[in-house]
Amino acid sequence: MAVQVKNRLRVLRAELSWSQAQLAAKLGVSRQTVNAIETGKYDPSLPLAFSMARTFKRRIEEIFEAEGTRV
């Protein structure tokens, strides 16, 4: 059974007033990839998820949430 993954990337990015392009530059990916992750059309790999957690100085569970679970 596939697990649906939600994320709070857009909220966290807005809290820091970062644009998608700025976040993409920090993560070393394209702006389109950041947009696809925010809209839930693409789930990042584990290394990229860890990189996001490090960038936002949060735990991965605070950014990503599997459908039906609570952080």
Add this chain to the structure above:
Amino acid sequence: MTEQTPSPNPAEAPIDPLSTHPASPFMHTEAPAPVAFASPPTPLQVVPSSSTWVLYRTQIEFGLAMLAYLMVLVGSVVVVQANPEASWRYVVVLFPVAPAAFVIWLFVRALARLDEKQKRIQMQAFGFSLGFTALITFGYGFVEGAGMPHLSWTYVLPLMAVLWALGAAIYTWRYR
């Protein structure tokens, strides 16, 4: 012209600066001019591999390599057609392979620089291209056996390239 009357309230009376009195030990000096300090150096701007600048540079390199390939191709064809019996013609017709190899190297390098989502799109596009090229070439092979004219193998790669571009456009659109 009206003469200013002294204010009855001593607290509101103007105060002489200390330096104006002849016996004053204070000297009137001007405030120092502000010193222009140099701004702190800006941190080194690291251009990520996925940036627009890298993309444009890659496209320019790719375009120049393709131009070199076409020039060498046309040159070798002209030389070989002018010397159809020369023993070295087999070497000359292989000259375009060198710029073609450079094009392939640029292409592989550009693929390596993609991020993980872009790599996934390319993988899906290659799968799309491979599958439909197999369908089309096998299909045409069957009708060729039934009497359709023979087509050169050199059409296969352009067909793959067109289908790859179509697949890349489709899968990029799906992630938007």
